[in-house]
Amino acid sequence: MVGFTCAIFGCSQGQSNHLYEQYTLLLQQSQDFSAVHPTFLEMVTQYIANQKDYRFSDGRMEYMVCQPFLLSSQKDKVLVMVLKRSLDLNDRRTEYVRFISAQKTDKTWKLALDTVGTRSFSYAYEENPTLSDQEITLRILRNLIDEGYMGKKDLKINDQFFQTSDWYVLK
Amino acid sequence: MKSILLPLLFCTFSFLKGQAPSKETINDPVSSYDQYAFLLERSFTFIYKNSSFITSLHQYIKKQGTLSQNESRLEPIICHPFLLDASKKRALVLLLQRSKQANGERIEEFYLASAKKSKKTWLFQIADQPYEVHYYTENALTLPDQQLCFRLVSKMIEQGYLQKASLDINNAYFQATNGYVFD
Numbered sequence: 001m002v003g004f005t006c007a008i009f010g011c012s013q014g015q016s017n018h019l020y021e022q023y024t025l026l027l028q029q030s031q032d033f034s035a036v037h038p039t040f041l042e043m044v045t046q047y048i049a050n051q052k053d054y055r056f057s058d059g060r061m062e063y064m065v066c067q068p069f070l071l072s073s074q075k076d077k078v079l080v081m082v083l084k085r086s087l088d089l090n091d092r093r094t095e096y097v098r099f100i101s102a103q104k105t106d107k108t109w110k111l112a113l114d115t116v117g118t119r120s121f122s123y124a125y126e127e128n129p130t131l132s133d134q135e136i137t138l139r140i141l142r143n144l145i146d147e148g149y150m151g152k153k154d155l156k157i158n159d160q161f162f163q164t165s166d167w168y169v170l171k
Numbered sequence: 172m173k174s175i176l177l178p179l180l181f182c183t184f185s186f187l188k189g190q191a192p193s194k195e196t197i198n199d200p201v202s203s204y205d206q207y208a209f210l211l212e213r214s215f216t217f218i219y220k221n222s223s224f225i226t227s228l229h230q231y232i233k234k235q236g237t238l239s240q241n242e243s244r245l246e247p248i249i250c251h252p253f254l255l256d257a258s259k260k261r262a263l264v265l266l267l268q269r270s271k272q273a274n275g276e277r278i279e280e281f282y283l284a285s286a287k288k289s290k291k292t293w294l295f296q297i298a299d300q301p302y303e304v305h306y307y308t309e310n311a312l313t314l315p316d317q318q319l320c321f322r323l324v325s326k327m328i329e330q331g332y333l334q335k336a337s338l339d340i341n342n343a344y345f346q347a348t349n350g351y352v353f354d
Binding site for chain 2: 024025027062064067083085127131132137
């Protein structure tokens with residue numbers, strides 16, 4: 001837990017502490033996006049419910065559609081993080097994050113699950129406290145920024161990311 | 172024309188010198204998202220420098236037993252940001268217990284842990300009753316702790332933890348709020 005937290009802090013040091021500004025900017029954009037597209041979340045939920053390639057419902061609690069959404073600057077492409085808290089074969093806590101890609105078509109949204117890629121978090125010791133959704137998403141966001149979603153020292157979204165990233169599957 | 176313009180420019184310059192534009196007042200007012208980013212950064216920096224804080228708090232939670240795991244859907248979650256005082260010797264920490272009601276419906280309970288630095292260690296106390304409870308309407312999607320915390324922290328900011336539209340911590344909040352039990 002401490003190592004994890006230090007990792008977040010350490011990375012933010014490297015990014016001149018822009019990580020938190022970037023995070024809250026994206027949170028704000030996600031909230032605005034949800035207000036403009038009130039059915040988006042519902043569609044993602046239905047998509048998850050109908051998903052046959054991966055079961056989200058057998059975790060140790062309900063799955064979670066996390067925020068922030070990673071939007072393109074035109075807000076016509078979105079990468080959504082879905083968290084499933086589970087147990088591994090040894091009954092140890094493991095957290096999995098899967099990505100759902102979304103692309104706006106004429107009147108609706110096309111959705112696709114990345115069936116291959118997943119981000120997982122496990123706990124080194126049984127006594128480590130369970131991580132919050134927020135810490136998990138912050139950690140992933142930091143990696144996605146490293147991979148080019150945003151500039152490391154600014155608040156600009158790099159749309160090229162949606163072409164180059166393996167996490168976004170609707171190309 | 173020159174005789175009018177020069178005094179006017181001088182007056183404008185003097186005014187600007189007297190009230191140097193700051194991020195918080197003129198160009199870029201501090202929003203609730205700025206405040207949240209500021210508190211998150213402070214919280215993680217604090218943990219980096221006080222690496223035993225979370226371990227100690229986690230042990231206290233387990234030992235104290237208010238947050239029982241019996242009816243819970245998940246282990247207790249220690250949430251960020253911590254609400255620290257200006258000198259980082261007092262902290263209020265939100266603890267999330269995701270539970271079920273007797274009828275099986277989901278419920279999210281936030282408990283407040285008060286922390287006070289004492290020489291080389293930290294004293295903790297967890298309130299017996301939840302500070303806030305969130306209920307769901309039927310079939311509503313489970314909310315991530317980020318969304319729940321953002322709402323709750325914004326409420327605590329409004330109640331006086333931060334000065335309005337600023338990044339200044341109001342230490343008097345720790346005396347004024349019922350949530351903080353030390354002092």
